[in-house]
Amino acid sequence: MKILLAPLLLAVSLPALAEVDPKIHKLCIEAKDYAGCVRAMKGEIVPSERTGVGNKCQSQFAYIGNGNCQRVGCKYGWWLTGRTSNNSIVAGKSNWKCKSVFRGGIYLSGSLILEEVAPVGSDENCPPIEPEIGWNSSCEKAPANWKEVEEAKKPKCDFKLEKYDCSYNNYLEANTGMKKWAELNPDMAEQERIRLHSVD
Template sequence: MIRTTLTAAVIIAGTLPAIAAGDVAPEIHNLCLKAADYRGCVEAQKGTPEYLGNKCRAGYAYVGAGNCQKVNCSFTGIGGGDRHDPIVAGKSTWKCGTKINWWSYSGIDRGHLKLGAVSPITQSKDCPSVEPKIGWNSSCEHAKPGWKAAEKEDKRPKCHAKLAAHNCDWDTYLDANPAVKAWAAANPAMAEQERIKLSADPLKK
């Protein structure tokens, strides 16, 4: 019986995504252990990462956590053991050519992509308001057609101007306007009609 239980445990553990290996807090791991979508459960519990920017300086690649790093070219002779940094290899427009070096065995040095100085990510109105993919310079490089119109629609208040200043929340609006709150308490039916009217999307009437 014990052997069967241990075998089952090993099988279950082996089927968990790699995300469960060690980078998940124990309480989240235990909560999501029986979920049909373990990875989705873990990501949901962790919450949405803070948005920090969408574009690195020219010549810099995004490396995560709001940081960018300078993409440099390191030159070694043909046949040298150097390699591109995997964070930027094959991404964006990062490329290194070759250069003549009469002092090397082959006479030619081959460039390899390497990461250098760190710089914080910035915000550009010309790119989608999402972080760039790791190893890329900006979110513009993955922008979908019509993204500007989509962002404009997403940011547009979906309620009357009176509520827009309060994130379209009726209760917050009442708390900020004591006289209206008193009126609403004394006239609940009329207040409900007013709430419905002010909460409606003005462009979808």
């Protein structure tokens, strides 16, 4: 009876199953949270409070795009007949692997599957870019000198302008006294703009 009810429950939770892209269906079919996987792959699970895409998933989670991660799990079966292919999103990436286990007198081989969905997080120790699909964080594919590279991209300006994105105009808007002085002394203000290495 439980076996017969499973398709019915799936149909109730996903009435538009026929509308699911075949590629997404293939990637999510082994997921424990099939509906969550489908929504995540379609970009429907995106935390409203997030202002930018993060760069690192939780431990044991892989990035699947659209600001979402999924837990990487293992499905076990007898190594001769029960093992299925690894999920293509995570196969051969990061350090995802399933160790063989010995149960009931036989060895069981595991296949990588995707389980529940969670939003991507952030880690200041990783490059401020979106992780590649199937990987845990942007750190895993980053060059060893990524911090130096990111630092080199930043505009060079006087420390007074750093918190204003190196913009003298932003600096003046935030400091009304200096703005009034600049309006009364445009030539001197222009020299100050140059001295501070403003980007505008």
